[in-house]
Amino acid sequence: MSHRVLSGCRATGRLHLGNYLGGVKGMIELQNNPNYETFYMVADAHAITTPFSVNELRQDRREIIIDYLAAGLDPKKSTLFIQSQVSEHFELSFYFSSIETIARMMHLPTYKDKVKQYPKNNTMALLNYPILMAADILLYKADLVPVGIDQEPHLEVAREIARKMNQIYGTKFPEPKRFATKGEYIPSLTGEGKMSKSIEGSYINLTDSFDEIRKKIRAVPTATVSGGPITGGIKTLFIFAEIFLPPNLYQEFKEKYHNQSLKFVALKDTLSEAIYQELKPFQEKRKQIAANLNYVEKIIKEGAEKAKIVAQKTLKEVKEKMGLN
Ligand code: TRP
Numbered sequence: 001m002s003h004r005v006l007s008g009c010r011a012t013g014r015l016h017l018g019n020y021l022g023g024v025k026g027m028i029e030l031q032n033n034p035n036y037e038t039f040y041m042v043a044d045a046h047a048i049t050t051p052f053s054v055n056e057l058r059q060d061r062r063e064i065i066i067d068y069l070a071a072g073l074d075p076k077k078s079t080l081f082i083q084s085q086v087s088e089h090f091e092l093s094f095y096f097s098s099i100e101t102i103a104r105m106m107h108l109p110t111y112k113d114k115v116k117q118y119p120k121n122n123t124m125a126l127l128n129y130p131i132l133m134a135a136d137i138l139l140y141k142a143d144l145v146p147v148g149i150d151q152e153p154h155l156e157v158a159r160e161i162a163r164k165m166n167q168i169y170g171t172k173f174p175e176p177k178r179f180a181t182k183g184e185y186i187p188s189l190t191g192e193g194k195m196s197k198s199i200e201g202s203y204i205n206l207t208d209s210f211d212e213i214r215k216k217i218r219a220v221p222t223a224t225v226s227g228g229p230i231t232g233g234i235k236t237l238f239i240f241a242e243i244f245l246p247p248n249l250y251q252e253f254k255e256k257y258h259n260q261s262l263k264f265v266a267l268k269d270t271l272s273e274a275i276y277q278e279l280k281p282f283q284e285k286r287k288q289i290a291a292n293l294n295y296v297e298k299i300i301k302e303g304a305e306k307a308k309i310v311a312q313k314t315l316k317e318v319k320e321k322m323g324l325n
Helices: 018-030 054-071 087-098 102-106 107-116 129-138 149-169 210-218 232-244 247-258 263-290 293-321
Strands: 005-010 035-041 080-083 144-146 177-179
Touching: 005 129, 018 144, 035 129, 035 232, 035 293, 054 263, 054 293, 080 177, 080 293, 087 102, 087 129, 087 144, 087 293, 102 107, 102 177, 107 129, 107 149, 129 149, 144 149, 149 177, 149 263, 149 293, 232 247, 232 263, 247 263, 263 293
Parallel strands: 005 035, 005 144, 035 080, 144 177
Antiparallel strands: none
8 A cells, every 4th residue: 555645734824934844845745756645735624723814714725725736736646625625534533532631632832832822712622633633644544744843742642543543443543754854943033933824023925025035034133243153043044044055155154154254134135035036936836826716626626525535434444443333
């Protein structure tokens, strides 16, 4: 049997550079490897675990599919779908919730962070976030998941659930592993934490113009003189330099930094140009795809149909093993 891959992005706004480098690039790499059968979704139900706007969610679901297509995900090679259109995800997630404890879920760092961020929205859906994510993955019996390193605690939960289900009910779930890319941790433009849609001023949109990118990169906080330990905004810039610049140019900037001759604005503008060059083909392709919404709707419909075939099969097996058929 070929290996299966599943991944997804939360439908909170359009994709940004962090999603692209940490997730989508790995998704594309695996899609183009004939040993893998790839399933990529838009996690719209995960978006309702924190405060959201109905109208924005409705748009974001389709916009992310367009982002996927423009980035190079190919519906001929990958099944592209919207999570809530395959209701089997929710059914499996409820069955999984019967073997997971509240205490375990409450101790996850991702949960604690969100409760801190939205203290008035400490909901059951938020507590269940990792269980739904485990269902997303295991419904397709995926053993490889291309996501950023911040998702590792969730993958650990998915592995635990797979093991427990197999032990208790004799199911045959694989224990999914993370597929890492070199952009697995994309730092925030603010110099603190990771690039995130929910932190204003932290991210570059994939559709930002050169001027917007330059403005954002120029705003990354740095010291007035170079030299000293590489931390905060300076660290962000050097992580970008390593990803986006040719190795010799990256080394050159680093040496200049250490011998205190670096002008930050020179590094910043070189980076802005390199980031823009990486995004330009994406932006051009995106415009073409967005002009053909019938095509996009067709991909979405067919994706859900294909995903459902696999999802229903797994769900049937689980129900039989649990005495629910
Ligand atoms: N939790 C992931 C994130 O925030 C999104 C996600 C939901 C996901 N379900 C998934 C990722 C299943 C991989 C597999 O980025």
